[in-house]
Amino acid sequence: EDQVTQSPEAxxxxxxxxxxxxCSYTVSGLRGLFWYRQDPGKGPEFLFTLYSAGEEKEKERLKATLTKKESFLHITAPKPEDSATYLCAVFAGANSKLTFGKGITLSVRP
Amino acid sequence: DTAVSQTPKYLVTQMGNDKSIKCEQNLGHDTMYWYKQDSKKFLKIMFSYNNKELIINETVPNRFSPKSPDKAHLNLHINSLELGDSAVYFCASSERESVGELFFGEGSRLTVL
Structure with a gap:
């Protein structure tokens, strides 16, 4: 079964x-890795899609990277408004469903 | 103009009762989903519909019955509620099936007493 592990928890x-x-993953045949942001009391909001090792995507202070075993979400010079839970999810093999990790809760103090 | 809207936002009910959550998307997407997020924030898929046809049905008790009257709507009815059903239920949609970019609603927090 596909596994997605995110660290640290907070x-x-x-x-x-x-x-x-x-975000580390154990899957058979990765078809895509996705990052989402979730604010308290809200639904997850899509951030990035990564399809193959070596791929990178950027948006403002966030940069997502992908290797064959893990993905990193780099946050450069974070601001308090970046505080949220960041979720990682994968599509793999013949599976037509997203498998989510448990998320990382980020708090940025002013 | 909300893309994926679900109602109600909060439900508080007694064990054994029946409740429904409604979801509508105005994005013109073909695929809709129900996800459950438990107290540990773990987000797990329950059901997925593509053009009103059920395509994913995870190991969910048959007390949960989804219904899609058209591709813009996906409702969730829960019979004989149990304490363990307390969670936040999210509706989501995507342009088509087997894509990872989902648009989520704001969630419906269900509390079973």
Whole structure:
């Protein structure tokens, strides 16, 4: 069965302190890896799709990268408004459903 | 103009009752989903419909019955509610099946007492 593990569970950063969130996966035949952001009391919001090792995507202070075993979401000089839970999900093999990780709760202090 | 809207946002009910959650999307998407997010924030798919046809039915008790009257609507009816059904239920849609870019509603928090 497809497995997605995100670490750490929670991360507290000072404003401006760059860091990375990890998503490791064990799947058979990755078809896509997806990052979502979820604010408290809201539904997840799509951020990025990565399809193959070596691919990178950027949006404002966020950059997502992919290797054959894991993905990183790099946050450069975060601001308090970046505080949210970041979810990673995969599509693999003949599976037609997304498998989500448990998420990483990021808090950025001013 | 909300893309995926679900109602109600909150439900509080007693064990044994029946409840429904409604979902509508105005994105013109073909595929709709129900996800359950438990207290540990773990998001798990329950059902998926493509053009009103059921395509994913995870291991969900048959007390849960989805219904899609048209491709813009997907409702969830739950019979004989149990304490363990307490969770946030999210409706989502995507342009077509087997894509990873989903658009989620704001969730319906169900509390069973």
């Amino acid at each position: 991360l507290r950063l000072q404003e401006g302190e760059s860091s990375s969130l990890n």
